[in-house]
Amino acid sequence: MVTMSDVAKLSGVSKMTVSNVINGRAGVSDQVRRRVMEAVRQSGYRVNVSARTLRSGRTGVIGLAVPEIDRPYFGRLAAHVIEQAREHGFHVAIEQTGAVAHREIDAIDHSYTLHFDGLILSAVGVDPQDTRLASGDYPIVMLGEQDFGAKFDHVAMPNEEGTKAATAHLIDRGCRRIAIVTGNTLDGVNVVTRRYQGYLAALTERGLAPDPALLFTAEGMSLDSGRDAAHRLVDSGQEVDGVVAVSDTVAQGVLRGLADRGVRVPEDVRLIGYDDISESAYMVPSLSTVAPDHRWMAAKAVELVTARLQDPSRPAREHTAPFELMIRESTR
Structure with a gap:
C-alpha cells in the first residue's frame, strides 16, 4: 500500500x-x-477517508445546497464558497434542491449520513417550524430570507434595505411613477416579499403613494418572464418612468421586453436590478443594480461552520450582508 x-x-x-x-x-x-x-x-x-475520519472525527468536506446551480447568482455564490472553504482546508460538495422543502430536508439528512463536517443551505421551500428541522450541535448555516429564530446560524441578504435604496435612487433621479417587476409569491417570508417591502418603504418614506397598478409579476423570475412582464407593463398604458426589477436576470428580460415595445432605457424609463451578476456590467445599457457582498456572505457562512465545529454549544447568530448600489447607464 x-x-x-x-x-x-x-x-x-x-x-x-x-x-x-x-x-x-x-x-x-x-x-x-x-x-x-x-x-x-x-x-x-x-x-483512507474512513481511517482519517475515525482519527479526527472530520471528513474535510462541507455541503452546499442551493436551489439551482445554473442560475448566475447561485453559481457565483458556489464559486465564492469553494474559494473560502479552501482557505479553511475544506472541500465542498454541492447539491441542488429545486427550492423544494423535502429536498432541502434531504440535503440535511445527506450531510449527516455522508459525514460532512457541516452544511450551508439556501433555504427557500422549507418551513422554519418543520419538526424535521432539528437544531443541535451539527453545523448548519442557513442562507436566505426565512426566519429560523435562534435555531440555526443564519446569513441573510440585505433584501429590504437594498431594494429600498434602489427605489430611492430612482426617486432621486426624478422618477415618480415607479413600477416593480417581481415574483408572484407575495405571501409569506421570501425574497419576493422582502424586496417588495423595501420598494414600498422607499415610496412611503419619500411621500409617494404605492399604486397596485404598477405591480407586475414575473413567474419563475426568469428572462422570459421578465420580458413578458415588460410587455404587459407597456401594453397596460400605465404611465411609468422607472422600474425596479426583483433580480438582474428579471431586469435583463425587462430590458428586452421594453425594447420590443420601442421603450428606451434610460431615456424613457430608468431600470434597476438586484444581485450584480457579472453580465450586468456588459448589458447595453449597462444595468444599475444592488450589489450585496457575495464574497462576504460566503466567507461568513464558512466561518460560522468552522466556529460551530470548534464550539458546538455556541449560540446561533444572524448576520446580514453589506451592499452597495452600482450606478450604471440604465439609470443615468
Whole structure:
C-alpha cells in the first residue's frame, strides 16, 4: 500500500507538506503543489477517508445546497464558497434542491449520513417550524430570507434595505411613477416579499403613494418572464418612468421586453436590478443594480461552520450582508 511517506519521498518534500496539499491547506506554493499532486498520480496514492475520519472525527468536506446551480447568482455564490472553504482546508460538495422543502430536508439528512463536517443551505421551500428541522450541535448555516429564530446560524441578504435604496435612487433621479417587476409569491417570508417591502418603504418614506397598478409579476423570475412582464407593463398604458426589477436576470428580460415595445432605457424609463451578476456590467445599457457582498456572505457562512465545529454549544447568530448600489447607464 502506498503511504503518504512514499509520496513525500517521491516529490522531495516533507510528509507535512504532502498532508497540506492533499487537504487543500494554504501556505504551499503552486510549484510544490503541482509536484506533490504529480507524485500522488504516479504512485497511485489514495487517502483512507474512513481511517482519517475515525482519527479526527472530520471528513474535510462541507455541503452546499442551493436551489439551482445554473442560475448566475447561485453559481457565483458556489464559486465564492469553494474559494473560502479552501482557505479553511475544506472541500465542498454541492447539491441542488429545486427550492423544494423535502429536498432541502434531504440535503440535511445527506450531510449527516455522508459525514460532512457541516452544511450551508439556501433555504427557500422549507418551513422554519418543520419538526424535521432539528437544531443541535451539527453545523448548519442557513442562507436566505426565512426566519429560523435562534435555531440555526443564519446569513441573510440585505433584501429590504437594498431594494429600498434602489427605489430611492430612482426617486432621486426624478422618477415618480415607479413600477416593480417581481415574483408572484407575495405571501409569506421570501425574497419576493422582502424586496417588495423595501420598494414600498422607499415610496412611503419619500411621500409617494404605492399604486397596485404598477405591480407586475414575473413567474419563475426568469428572462422570459421578465420580458413578458415588460410587455404587459407597456401594453397596460400605465404611465411609468422607472422600474425596479426583483433580480438582474428579471431586469435583463425587462430590458428586452421594453425594447420590443420601442421603450428606451434610460431615456424613457430608468431600470434597476438586484444581485450584480457579472453580465450586468456588459448589458447595453449597462444595468444599475444592488450589489450585496457575495464574497462576504460566503466567507461568513464558512466561518460560522468552522466556529460551530470548534464550539458546538455556541449560540446561533444572524448576520446580514453589506451592499452597495452600482450606478450604471440604465439609470443615468
